[in-house]
Amino acid sequence: MSAASDPILFEAVSTPPRSLSDRGMRWLVILACAGAAIPAVLFTLLGAWPVLPFLGIEVLLVLFLVSLHRRWTRAAVEVVRLTEGKLHVATADGRGGRRVAELEPYWTRVRLEEEGGSPRLMLVQRHRRVEVGTFLAPDEKRDLAAALQAALGRYRNPVFDNPQLR
Known part of the structure; x- marks a missing residue:
């Protein structure tokens, strides 16, 4: 046989366990962008605009790592x-x-x-x-x-x- x-x-x-759904991921993107926008506005008003690319890179890196982790746990x-x-x-x-x-x-x-x-x-x-x-x-x-x-x-x-x- x-x-x-x-x-x-x-x-x-x-x-x-997969605790972060697609809807939760959308909320995380919104909150991460909003959380980075507040210091971005403050630094721009203070004249420290060269900090803005670093804030953007930081948010993109966090979101990339979270999405990579979600893909790994799905597989x-x-x-x-x-x-x-x-x-x-x-x-x-x-x-x-x-x-x-x-x-x-x-x-x-x-x-x-x-x-x-x-x-x-x-x-x-x-x-x-x-x-x-x-x-x-x-x-x-x-x-x-x-x-x-x-x-x-x-x-x-x-x-x-x-x-x-x-």
């Missing part, structure tokens, strides 16, 4: 997929970087390491460790850990409901 035709037993897709995604033969973890960071890991689901264990401030969700198979849920909040990581443990448990201990065996 090929990997493309294996049925998906569990799938979790996570993306980073970032992490997919954890359990099929009949493998546990597939694919992570795209939004800047073109990709990380793909394939684990044997029968031998993979879910570990939630809660040292420090934020917990880390790890998939451990022998000496190999893959971190998942990097975009998630601590409560969401705990929920994903419970869901993954349940899915792997169902994979390891399937229930055969065959009426002929009763």
Whole structure:
């Protein structure tokens, strides 16, 4: 059976939070331009007009960096997929970087390491460790850990409901 035709037993897709919508970006542009216009008028009235290009460059740089960050978070995604033969973890960071890991689901264990401030969700198979849920909040990581443990448990201990065996 090929990997493309294996049925998906569990799938979790996570993306980073995107709190700034298109409308919010428009408001940010308006407020940044208005915020730069006030000192621009004051410096012009004081005769310090050579400062104006620097104010414009500063506003353009801030808006460019915010839009670049929005583009990167829009492209970032992490997919954890359990099929009949493998546990597939694919992570795209939004800047073109990709990380793909394939684990044997029968031998993979879910570990939630809660040292420090934020917990880390790890998939451990022998000496190999893959971190998942990097975009998630601590409560969401705990929920994903419970869901993954349940899915792997169902994979390891399937229930055969065959009426002929009763």
